[in-house]
Amino acid sequence: MIRIAICDTDSKICGQVKDILNVAEIRLMNHFCIEDFWSGKDLYEVLLDGEYFDIIFLETDLQIMSGIEIGRSIRCEMKNETTQLVFISENDKNAMQLLSVRALDLIIKPVSEKKINTVLEKAINSIRDFKNLFLYKKRFTIYNVLLDDILYFESSNREVNIITNNYTDTFYDKLSNISSKLHYFIKIHKSYLINPNHILKSEYSKIQMSNGVLLPISRKNRIDVRNILNRIGLDNNYIF
Incomplete structure (x- = not known):
């Protein structure tokens, strides 16, 4: 099972990404557990409580706490290097900052099935590299x-x-x-x-x-x- 979080202030974006993932789940013969968040603060608090996600689709320009700030907390504060961070943005102005949080990819809106599927398969391959062995x-x-x-x-x-x-x-x-x-x-x-x-x-x-x-x-x-x-x-x- 792969645990996925979607965090975007636009509920329509969350729904769109979730619908694409639900279709991909069947195609890839995998099991996804998907949770969506409309607030970066809510996602951050859940992560602090110990919740773990294999993949997080994260809007860069979240209010109160930006997606990049959450990414830094995941990598530095929580010492989590295994969660695959996929950022969603209106443009690529923050692309250089994403390097510091070791983002897997950046998706420029509007999101599409092709974009999501491409980055999803890349994320799953990365997860397998981390998760395969103890x-x-x-x-x-x-x-x-x-x-x-x-x-x-x-x-x-x-x-x-x-x-x-x-x-x-x-x-x-x-x-x-x-x-x-x-x-x-x-x-x-x-x-x-x-x-x-x-x-x-x-x-x-x-x-x-x-x-x-x-x-x-x-x-x-x-x-x-x-x-x-x-x-x-x-x-x-x-x-x-």
Whole structure:
């Protein structure tokens, strides 16, 4: 699943981009979770609360807080280098400033299906480069594993167990560090960080993973986990 935000003061632009993305979702056989914002401040506050988007379509000339200011906050304040920033503008006068926030592209209005699709495919390719692998270190050796192969992480004191389709391994790290890098993974318990793509069945107090293992959802996390599962389309008792 790819999480996308659209932020433009013109609701018609938001609707137009969203319609194009909905068509592209079917064509590309992907799953998009799309949220639109008409205020840069609203988007900024959501990002500060920990929401993560793979792609953000962002108007440059937003009121109160400009798109470029939000881009700087994403890169510098939030230390987020993986979100793909696509700016939308009436002209290219801010093109040089976009280099400082490492924008993927600039779309000049009026937006069109061709423009959106071109930049969307470029963004998806960039996302795959970032998201494809998880790297971890044991002594002097760095190991990598496909993210799609990871079922979940389990922490035990200062060690973390990584459970994949093919093997289990252990390395030194903190679950909080891993969670900050893998925004799509869900922390269901202080000891478990799971890949939602491997959820076989979810219930109120536990989740069954694709390897058949049942993992507990802590009381503290149950509401947040349920909200996340609902938001990404994995409702109660969801079975692949």
